[in-house]
Amino acid sequence: MIISLISSLLFYVLPIFLGRPIVRFIYKRNLTYPFISYFMAGSLLLYASLLATFALKTIIPLFADLTLIQEVVFFLSFILLPLNFLISKDDFDIQSYLLPIATSSLFAGIAFSIWQFHGPYSFNWDLYEHQTLINTILGGNLSLIPSRLTDTFGFNGYSTLFHSLVAASQAFFQTSILSYWTTISFIHLGLAIFASYLLTKELTNNKLIAIIASAVTAFAFDSSISYTTLFFIPQTFTALLFVFLITQLISEAKNGRIPAFLLFAVSSFFIFINHYIVGFLGASIYIASYLYIKFSHFIEEKINIRTAIMAGFFLCLAGILFSSYIPLGFINSGEAQDYSLTLLDKFNIMKQSYGYLFLLFVPLGIFSALMSKKRIEILGITILVFLVSIVLMQFPYTVKFFTLAKLFSDAFIAIGIYYLLRQMNKFFKSLSVIVLLVVLSGIFTFNAISWKGILAYKDSYTQVSPEELQASEFLKGHYRNTQTLIVSDPATQNILEPLSTINSQGGAYSNKATRETLDEVSKTDEANKISSLLYKINDKIDSTNGKRLFVLSGRYFLWQRSLKTQKMAFSYNIWGPTPLTLENIVYANHLLSDPEHFSLVYSNSELVILEVKK
């Protein structure tokens, strides 16, 4: 646990101290919230160095044996970390950070305890596919494009920046993978609450509103598609950085400054390559905000801001209303269809995350902010309305963009709540805050119950069982660094591949051909036919003529019993551990009765692993 904590903290701390000397060298004056700029500069330097070293490694045979990560991190640390002691201290008012740190820690502790109640590991299903890519980087391979490193990634929605940073933080300690992801999820939640506090504080200059916003961020979890606070993945990490950048921009603007162009450009580039779609929108908003603040006097002279806001509002409304009439059948097919949600679906997602809190208090918050007529609050409203409009448009995946809007929504919910609280005396104000916290934690607990229900397993809620972990350890011990391919249902592959480091075709995202082949496997009892079908499955990036290990897990059998359309869909998986049944054991014994084609290598109550012979 301690090692996981150190390793997780390294993800943030290492780039900050690598970037600090560079930012301070280029940019002499003190910045507000400088850690965000240090982090981005240090991360980009580390990533660029890794890519450059890998390029050298492929060209110069002398470097071929480098494991890459450790050498690069040591080299950069050796050069840059001592410089931190030489440069002057940051103009850092620690007092001003105490309240947000205490608030974030408290709310993160409570929320995480509720969410993880009887859950030993993070519920982030995507962590397994990301860890597969991270393992490849730890193994000494790197490319800007994820799909060139592993066939788990069929769609290149981001660069490998996020994965390289995680790999750098995992490279120095032998940590349990699941423990690492659980710990870093907690830190991510704490940082999201911290960001919520800072953003709201900058928007309103009011500590109580900032505390209320922190509570809303902690307890109103967007548990469908966007997953801002509790899942540590590229899109949520991008959103967090976006909020920190906007907060920094607002703070600088309030001090009559704006960040230097170089920092601004680097930051925009960083969030873009961290997630091309979410990052592009985030970077566009950041750039627009930057330009608005930089040229606000000129813009306000030339344009009537109120008219512009009204025009923008009607444009957003028109976008929501008419987006469903735009013929986009060609992008709404396949997997995208599962993420093409109607307004009613989106309304239900909102209810699940916020109850009616969003509907009741966001309009009140916007009204209250409009009354104040402060430029910064108007900027916040514009960003919120714009992002929520995009979320509501009838295109696939738009709910993902809520991850950018989440903390702005929470800020305006808090402003709306405060609009009512400010009219109360101290006693009723305190009582109201207590009632609010009870209601928020109730909504959150209901959300957790709905979300975790299908993951009930023995005395816990989990996506991975101790038996699967034992099997992973067995595979790691016996088949590591061999030309072996695991073949099973997508969920079993998703879990076993990153934890055992043994390759599979596509992990959770096995391709159509593999799924068709497995479907054919389910239609025959002939061991020799099954064997030859299993040898048809191969990884196109890292193809092998080596062994096939057929993993007959409880999940595999349940998946095989599913409809063909379900088996073909990426959005369908057997999410929870599933023990083997007697029927499953009978099937495994049937295959084992043909020793020419199958032999037993491992079994426990949840899976049987067979070595397949040609």
Next chain:
Amino acid sequence: MFIFFIALCVGAFLGVSQPKNTLTRSVNTLQLTTSENGLSLFQGNTGEYFYFSPFQDSLTYGDGKKTGLITNDEVKKGVVKTNSSALNIPSVLETLMNYFTVTSPSMNFTTDKYISYSSRIYSNNLTITRTIGNLKNVKIGQTSMSISFNSSDFVFDKDRNSYNYTDPELTAAFEHTFRTTLTPKTDELYITTPQKTIFIYSPKISGVIAIKALPFQRILIDRNSRVVQVESPVVIKNGTLKNEITVQIFNSPVEALKAI
């Protein structure tokens, strides 16, 4: 303003979607949940359920007449009311306490009688308590509580007597896998057994349900209705009849047979 704020907070909470799996608790490898039929044990999304339900439990009156706790007539007339879908303060509190394992699933039915099924879970032990209220001026001789099983399930006792038809291939696999031999006792549809423990094992799930009778109780296997009944003498106190059925969940038949 305070009252208005509280009203808004309550309103905000009312928007929350009631979880479908509101009341689910794990009992070893199985889960116990509520449904329109009562309480049921299940495992993941295997689709196999084992019910404790008033639709399968019965009362035997003094004149020997046996009726279900809830009759078909009552169902047809729509007089059966349950506490399953309402979002009110008690149900919210129950849901929250159940999540934090302070309480266990329970289910109430109201006809002319009040029938409740509550549960207690300790480790792999599950006790279902059934309370029937509003039973004044009725003479009841016997009552039974039951658990349902499915057509392909193995129903057997510690002497390896098997009380349900099962697929021969699966039976052979059962015997081979668990190194035991089952003796079919399937001549009658209604079997009364002197045994105090009966096991249910489904080939479609893992885990074994052991139904345990107390010394004063009797076990019946009704193959026609696919239920294992535990019959108890009746003691009505203040118009209320209270009975219990105890089950234990094991990981495998071997573990179950060893433990009993």
